[in-house]
Amino acid sequence: xxxxxxxxxxxxxxxxxxxxxxxxxxxxxxxxxxxxxxxxxxxxxxxxxxxxxxxxxxxxxxxxxxxxxxxxxxxxxxxxxxxxxxxxxxxxxxxxxxxxxxxxxxxxxxxxxxxxxxxxxxxxxxxxxxxxxxxxxxxxxxxxxxxxxxxxxxxxxxxxxxxxxxxxxxxxxxxxxxxxxxxxxxxxxxxxxxxxxxxxxxxxxxxxxxxxxxxxxxxxxxxxxxxxxxxxxxxxxxxxxxxxxxxxxxxxxxxxxxxxxxxxxxxxxxxxxxxxxxxxxxxxxxxxxxxxxxxxxxxxxxxxxxxxxxxxxxxxxxxxxxxxxxxxxxxxxxxxxxxxxxxxxxxxxxxxxxxxxxxxxxxxxxxxxxxxxxxxxxxxxxxxxxxxxxxxxxxxxxxxxxxxxxxxxxxxxxxxxxxxxxxxxxxxxxxxxxxxxxxxxxxxxxxxxxxxxxxxxxxxxxxxxxxxxxxxxxxxxxxxxxxxxxxxxxxxxxxxxxxxxxxxxxxxxxxxxxxxxxxxxxxxxxxxxxxxxxxxxxxxxxxxxxxxxxxxxxxxxxxxxxxxxxxxxxxxxxxxxxxxxxxxxxxxxxxxxxxxxxxxxxxxxxxxxxxxxxxxxxxxxxxxxxxxxxxxxxxxxxxxxxxxxxxxxxxxxxxxxxxxxxxxxx
Amino acid sequence: xxxxxxxxxxxxxxxxxxxxxxxxxxxxxxxxxxxxxxxxxxxxxxxxxxxxxxxxxxxxxxxxxxxxxxxxxxxxxxxxxxxxxxxxxxxxxxxxxxxxxxxxxxxxxxxxxxxxxxxxxxxxxxxxxxxxxxxxxxxxxxxxxxxxxxxxxxxxxxxxxxxx
Numbered sequence: 001x002x003x004x005x006x007x008x009x010x011x012x013x014x015x016x017x018x019x020x021x022x023x024x025x026x027x028x029x030x031x032x033x034x035x036x037x038x039x040x041x042x043x044x045x046x047x048x049x050x051x052x053x054x055x056x057x058x059x060x061x062x063x064x065x066x067x068x069x070x071x072x073x074x075x076x077x078x079x080x081x082x083x084x085x086x087x088x089x090x091x092x093x094x095x096x097x098x099x100x101x102x103x104x105x106x107x108x109x110x111x112x113x114x115x116x117x118x119x120x121x122x123x124x125x126x127x128x129x130x131x132x133x134x135x136x137x138x139x140x141x142x143x144x145x146x147x148x149x150x151x152x153x154x155x156x157x158x159x160x161x162x163x164x165x166x167x168x169x170x171x172x173x174x175x176x177x178x179x180x181x182x183x184x185x186x187x188x189x190x191x192x193x194x195x196x197x198x199x200x201x202x203x204x205x206x207x208x209x210x211x212x213x214x215x216x217x218x219x220x221x222x223x224x225x226x227x228x229x230x231x232x233x234x235x236x237x238x239x240x241x242x243x244x245x246x247x248x249x250x251x252x253x254x255x256x257x258x259x260x261x262x263x264x265x266x267x268x269x270x271x272x273x274x275x276x277x278x279x280x281x282x283x284x285x286x287x288x289x290x291x292x293x294x295x296x297x298x299x300x301x302x303x304x305x306x307x308x309x310x311x312x313x314x315x316x317x318x319x320x321x322x323x324x325x326x327x328x329x330x331x332x333x334x335x336x337x338x339x340x341x342x343x344x345x346x347x348x349x350x351x352x353x354x355x356x357x358x359x360x361x362x363x364x365x366x367x368x369x370x371x372x373x374x375x376x377x378x379x380x381x382x383x384x385x386x387x388x389x390x391x392x393x394x395x396x397x398x399x400x401x402x403x404x405x406x407x408x409x410x411x412x413x414x415x416x417x418x419x420x421x422x423x424x425x426x427x428x429x430x431x432x433x434x435x436x437x438x439x440x441x442x443x444x445x446x447x448x449x450x451x452x453x454x455x456x457x458x459x460x461x462x463x464x465x466x467x468x469x470x471x472x473x474x475x476x477x478x479x480x481x482x483x484x485x486x487x488x489x490x491x492x493x494x495x496x497x498x499x500x501x502x503x504x505x506x507x508x509x510x511x512x513x514x515x516x517x518x519x520x521x522x523x524x525x526x527x528x529x530x531x532x533x534x535x536x537x538x539x540x541x542x543x544x545x546x547x548x549x550x551x552x553x554x555x556x557x558x559x560x561x562x563x564x565x566x567x568x569x570x571x572x573x574x575x576x577x578x579x580x581x582x583x584x585x586x587x588x589x590x591x592x593x594x595x596x597x598x599x600x601x602x603x604x605x606x607x608x609x610x611x612x613x614x615x616x617x618x619x620x621x622x623x624x625x626x627x628x629x630x631x632x633x634x635x636x637x638x639x640x641x642x643x644x645x646x647x648x649x650x651x652x653x654x655x656x657x658x659x660x661x662x663x664x665x666x
Numbered sequence: 667x668x669x670x671x672x673x674x675x676x677x678x679x680x681x682x683x684x685x686x687x688x689x690x691x692x693x694x695x696x697x698x699x700x701x702x703x704x705x706x707x708x709x710x711x712x713x714x715x716x717x718x719x720x721x722x723x724x725x726x727x728x729x730x731x732x733x734x735x736x737x738x739x740x741x742x743x744x745x746x747x748x749x750x751x752x753x754x755x756x757x758x759x760x761x762x763x764x765x766x767x768x769x770x771x772x773x774x775x776x777x778x779x780x781x782x783x784x785x786x787x788x789x790x791x792x793x794x795x796x797x798x799x800x801x802x803x804x805x806x807x808x809x810x811x812x813x814x815x816x817x818x819x820x821x822x823x824x825x826x827x828x829x830x
Contacts, residue, residue: 056671056706056721060740080735081703093703116702123731124700127678130729131698134753138788 006030012110019069019105023052023062034094034111037086057082058096058109065098069105081116147198154195155501156404161188163410170417186239193274197334219368220262221255222297226288229269233277241282244273247289256290258297258365260345265365268341271334272301272361279305280358293364296347300362307353314351338363395419395635396512397439401431401457402446402478411508416638418509419536428452432460440473442512444499447479454478455493462494476511536639554636557590561629564590568606572618580618581610591629594636599628667710669719670828671741672821675734675763676748677756678727681781684811685748686724689821694812701726704738713825720825728763736770743828744775746820751780751808754790764804775827777805779820784810 006029009016015035017025027049039054052059061079068077077098083091093116099106165185173181230244237244246252258265269288276286284304291298308314318339342349347365354360398420402408405426412424423438425431427449435443443461445454452460458475465472477495479486487498497511536550564587571580584607591600602625609618674682683701687693690709705724710717723742728734739745745767749760760778767776778799780791799806805823809816 056723057704060738063740064737083703083705085705085707091705120700120702123702126731127700127729128698131679134755 015109017049017051017107017109019062019065019107023050023059025049025051025107028106032111034092035109037088037090038084038092055084057084057094058107061096061098065096065105065107068098069100081112081119151195151198155192156407158188158192158195159501160404160406160410162192163407163414167410167414197271197337219257220260220265222258222260222265222299222365223252223256223290225262225265226269226290226299229266229273230288233270233273236274237277237286240277240280242277242280243285245285245287247287250290250292252290256292256297257368258345259368260365264341268338268363269299269301271338275334275361276301276303276305279303281305284358295367296364297367298362298364300360302354302358302360304358307357307359308351317351318349395421395638396441397421398423398512399431399434399438399440399443400424401426401428401444401449401454403427403449404446407446415508419635419639420512421634421638428454428457431457435461435473436464442474442476444476444478444508446501447477455490458490458494476508551640553593554640557594558633558636558640561587561590561633565626565629569622571610572615572622575615577610577613577615580615581607584610591632594632596628596632599625599632602628667717667719668829669721670743670825671721671723672824672828673723673739673742673745674725674748675745675760675767676727677750677753677759678729678732680727680748680750680753680756681811682727682746682748683724685746685779685781685809685817685820686722688811688814688817690722692814694814696812702732709821711822711825713822713829718825718829720821728759734763734766736766739767739771739774742771742774744777744824745771746824747776747778749778749780751782751791752785752788757791757795775824777807777820777824777827779807779809779816781809781811783808783815784812 009029010032013032013034014029015031016028018028020026039049039051052062057079064079065077068075079094079096081093081095083093085091092111093113094109094111096107096109099108161184165181165188169178169181169185227246230246234244273286273288280286280303286304287302289300289302291300308317318335339349342363342365345365347363349361349363351359351361395418398415400408400411400415400422402411402424403426408424408426412422415422423434423440425434428445428451431443431445432452434440445457447454454477458477461473461475464470474497475495476497476499477490478499478501479490490498499507499511564583568580568583568587571583584603588600588603588607591603602621606618606621606625609615609621674686676682678700679698683699683705684694686705686707687695690707701724703726707722707724708719709722710719712718723738725734725738726732747760747764747767749756757780764776764778767774780796783789796806805827807816807820807823809820811817
């Protein structure tokens with residue numbers, strides 16, 4: 001080999017060896033220092049080196065190289081980097097390459113030390129970053145779980161408080177006590193808002209980056225959201241004596257589409273309105289308005305309070321846990337939630353003290369194309385409206401699973417009071433057992449129960465329904481986690497609706513009222529009011545609101561009806577058409593008191609059949625009449641158990657209006 | 667002396683190099699130093715009354731930056747499959763590596779080691795996972811390169827399995 005080439009290879013740190021077979025190599029040039037450090041001196045280039053015996057890696061590589069030489073492939077045959085430890089303990093990085101040169105089988109080995117160190121440095125940085133990311137993700141996950149546990153634990157007693165106060169408000173209590181009750185409700189509502197703020201804020205923070213893309217295509221109507229939030233908060237404003245008005249300076253008839261998610265946009269308005277109310281004195285006003293800024297639409301809430309706190313800069317007001325000195329016990333999360341949510345949508349938020357008095361909180365969000373996809377993600381889209389409430393006032397067969405005894409007791413009491421049949425169980429296993437035994441219209445499942453969770457029960461129920469081809473049961477999840485991701489997850493698990501915890505009975509009633517009739521009133525084929533579907537509120541109105549009187553009427557009906565049915569059955573057996581017509585007529589009259597239209601129609605059919613003298617179809621008709629009556633009796637019995645009747649004399653005395661001066665004593 | 671080649675397989679940063687170092691040199695360092703390429707070590711151990719030389723191929727952990735070169739398994743008598751008990755994803759990765767190793771090298775003996783058992787408070791492995799693995803006849807051990815727990819046992823068990 002020419003001397004210059006030898007020097008070049010030595011300079012480059014290459015060991016060039018010819019493979020002589022039998023795992024031995026003949027050096028073709030002077031061997032570099034690293035080679036000698038690793039595998040000893042080789043004074044003569046004519047003595048073959050048994051490299052494969054010295055290096056396990058090269059032994060392995062030799063197999064690849066031999067295949068390469070045999071195939072005479074043009075593709076490169078290179079090894080990755082490997083490390084050999086010298087006798088002095090130094091790790092030397094090496095790379096090998098098989099070559100065909102002048103008909104010789106060559107292996108070139110080099111030590112790419114500087115490049116290798118650089119490669120290690122880059123990979124070390126990248127992998128450290130990956131490990132940090134994994135570690136942080138785990139930390140966030142742990143905190144999220146902890147947060148949800150805390151929220152769950154805080155929500156449980158709140159649920160009891162809400163339901164207990166709801167129950168209490170329906171009891172006959174003095175006006176004085178009602179005021180205390182209102183105060184209690186306000187305080188528990190405030191507590192609930194704070195808990196929700198914590199949950200929503202942290203959840204929003206966590207999801208900020210993930211949601212950006214999803215929400216880019218969603219839209220909501222800015223003005224519509226403002227109106228909805230105002231409607232919800234109006235009673236609170238009225239209680240405090242603060243006027244709430246919408247600025248009519250803008251065109252309120254046109255759409256105001258923005259790229260935002262509706263429920264969170266409403267929450268922003270609610271937070272700003274609650275904030276304004278907190279600082280506005282009685283007799284003053286809070287004004288909500290919208291403005292068109294071209295690519296952005298702007299909303300603002302103006303109050304007539306003392307203006308922004310002087311110790312905080314406007315941007316600080318939207319900071320985490322930031323609250324003024326007169327914050328009214330809030331957690332300092334509401335405005336922070338507003339900022340991170342608006343910024344996520346590509347908007348901005350700010351506030352300013354107004355020249356005269358008060359302050360203005362504003363935010364602007366990118367305008368959405370009109371007709372963009374509405375951002376409704378809520379399962380509660382089937383929720384209560386006055387229209388469907390009127391349609392579905394029927395009693396339902398409800399299975400209620402909650403591990404908390406107080407919640408079970410109070411909710412069951414209230415549901416039964418509303419005429420529903422309730423089976424309450426304390427865990428998921430019992431819920432599944434009950435579901436297997438009985439048919440229910442609605443199943444309300446707490447999410448976090450020992451053993452089987454609400455999610456698991458829902459999945460099992462849907463599986464059973466699919467397997468046995470059972471009809472679809474309306475499943476409601478009771479949960480403290482009602483972010484759009486949670487709701488999507490619950491939907492995917494088979495839930496039809498979500499009740500956020502701590503729940504109020506009015507929310508539950510709203511969901512029950514909105515339960516699709518095909519599921520709830522599964523036995524109703526006639527379209528008439530079912531025998532079980534008694535609207536006790538209407539009945540109560542008919543008897544002047546006297547629950548005791550109604551209970552008395554029900555007890556009479558419960559007592560008399562079985563006897564009437566027995567008499568009808570007897571008349572039918574005897575084919576006594578005259579007696580049968582008379583008895584069916586009497587039964588029809590008593591049924592009609594309770595508005596059970598389907599049962600009344602069947603009694604009427606029987607009466608007419610008897611009058612016609614043709615009793616051919618009377619037996620099956622009698623069967624279905626008995627079924628309707630049984631439903632009605634069961635329903636009335638449930639009501640009667642909740643409301644024991646008192647002697648009529650007491651009732652009459654209480655209901656009698658006060659006698660006017662000069663009016664004769666009755 | 668009988669010589670047996672063992673490969674170390676597993677995700678990056680599960681502790682393969684630390685296990686080898688603990689086993690061969692009795693040394694441990696808390697500083698994570700990523701492995702680039704392959705490093706080969708040897709250690710002689712007594713198995714069933716005879717001495718065996720274990721040739722340990724410490725191969726870089728597979729990730730997005732470096733893909734495993736399966737030709738390294740050529741001639742291997744067994745492998746130590748390593749996962750990090752504090753990182754659930756590395757357990758799933760171990761399953762994938764085992765499947766691939768079976769395709770490449772056939773059903774050669776292996777021992778599954780869940781490393782970092784000194785960090786039990788951060789453990790992401792539940793008992794059911796271990797039961798599931800054992801139900802598939804996997805030889806499973808918990809180890810800590812830091813404390814040395816289970817390290818000798820893992821290599822010895824693998825050596826015994828390799829020697830039949």
